[in-house]
Amino acid sequence: MKAILLIHGFLSDRDDFAPFMDSAAQLYDYVETVEIPGHGDDMGVHGFDAEKTFLLIIKAYDDIVSTYDIIDCVGYSMGGALAIYLSNVRKIRKLILLAPSIKYINFKYPVQIARTYFDLKHQIKVTDGDPKIVEKMERINIDNKVSIKILKDRLSQIKLLPRYYLSFRRIIKKINNAVTEIDSPCLLIWGELDQLVPKSSIDYVQSLCTNEVKVVIFDDVSHLMLLSQTNVEKIITEMIKFIKEEVEDV
Numbered sequence: 001m002k003a004i005l006l007i008h009g010f011l012s013d014r015d016d017f018a019p020f021m022d023s024a025a026q027l028y029d030y031v032e033t034v035e036i037p038g039h040g041d042d043m044g045v046h047g048f049d050a051e052k053t054f055l056l057i058i059k060a061y062d063d064i065v066s067t068y069d070i071i072d073c074v075g076y077s078m079g080g081a082l083a084i085y086l087s088n089v090r091k092i093r094k095l096i097l098l099a100p101s102i103k104y105i106n107f108k109y110p111v112q113i114a115r116t117y118f119d120l121k122h123q124i125k126v127t128d129g130d131p132k133i134v135e136k137m138e139r140i141n142i143d144n145k146v147s148i149k150i151l152k153d154r155l156s157q158i159k160l161l162p163r164y165y166l167s168f169r170r171i172i173k174k175i176n177n178a179v180t181e182i183d184s185p186c187l188l189i190w191g192e193l194d195q196l197v198p199k200s201s202i203d204y205v206q207s208l209c210t211n212e213v214k215v216v217i218f219d220d221v222s223h224l225m226l227l228s229q230t231n232v233e234k235i236i237t238e239m240i241k242f243i244k245e246e247v248e249d250v
Contacts, residue, residue: 003030003068005060005086009077010101010168011154013040016076016225019232020239027243030068034060036079038167044160050170057082061090072243076225077101077197078168084205085175087184095184096239098225099194102176103201106194113193116140116219136220139230140193143222146229147195185212187242189235191221214242 004024008016014033017024024031034057038048065071072094075083080100087095120140123133155161186209190202206213216238221231228235 001030001068002028002070002072003032003064004028004072004074005057005064005083006031006033007057007073007075007079007082007086008034008036008039009079011039011043011157011164012077013043016079016227017074019226020074020236023236023240027240028072030064032060032064034079036082038160038164043157048160048164048167050167050174053082053167053171054085054174057086058089061086065090072096074098074239075100077223078171081172081175084179084182084208087182088179092184094243095182095186096189096242097186097205098189098235099191099197099223100188100201100205101172101197102205103198104172104196106196106198108198109193109195116193140220140222142230143193143224143228146227147222147224150224150227179208181210182208182213183211186214187239188213188215189218189225189238190216191218191223191225191231193220193222196223 006017008014014035017033021031036048037052037056038046061071070093071091073083073086073092074096075081076098078101080097081102083095083097084100084102086092120133120137124130124137127133182205188202188205190197190199202215206215218231218234221228225235226232
């Protein structure tokens with residue numbers, strides 16, 4: 001019997017995984033989407049607390065471990081960092097990390113996005129409007145618009161941000177202090193256009209892995225990951241491939 005835990009990102013909710021839910025239901029006997037305290041419908045109603053968050057993800061695991069002998073975990077952004085922590089205190093068969101925010105300020109993003117646009121415009125010009133390159137530019141533009149909308153929605157909670165950010169920092173600090181290695185087989189997915197998580201975060205997580213680790217980097221993917229309307233399919237394809245390989249070997 002197989003189960004999977006899904007842990008969403010900072011200032012987000014279960015919808016981070018909505019595009020993956022049908023696939024998850026086909027791959028697992030049980031799917032648990034953890035909603036972090038102070039997030040989702042609980043936003044602003046109850047506080048976002050670091051210790052409560054750690055207790056919640058551990059409880060989510062402990063509630064199902066007696067029924068399911070195989071438990072995998074997927075974490076997105078802050079949820080990726082929490083998934084790493086969970087894999088250190090509980091047995092996780094398979095770990096999938098989408099832009100895990102072990103480090104969370106991408107100072108290189110402005111230069112990267114500017115360079116990407118410059119290169120694409122140049123390629124479009126010299127190829128006389130190659131449809132594939134034009135489509136790639138359009139995908140990036142669509143993701144940027146979605147990212148801006150999400151940012152505006154989250155900034156609407158401006159009164160909560162200082163307190164929430166402090167809890168976020170406490171969570172990441174505790175994880176970085178506690179985790180010295182990752183024993184679970186791991187899939188790391190990141191995009192070069194990630195607005196928040198730098199490549200150094202991926203490199204650091206990879207350095208902690210003592211078991212099988214697969215790193216997938218897309219040159220046209222932002223921090224949206226599964227929230228991307230244009231890139232979601234290729235991300236899910238990588239996730240399914242990784243999950244199936246391990247399931248078939250059991």
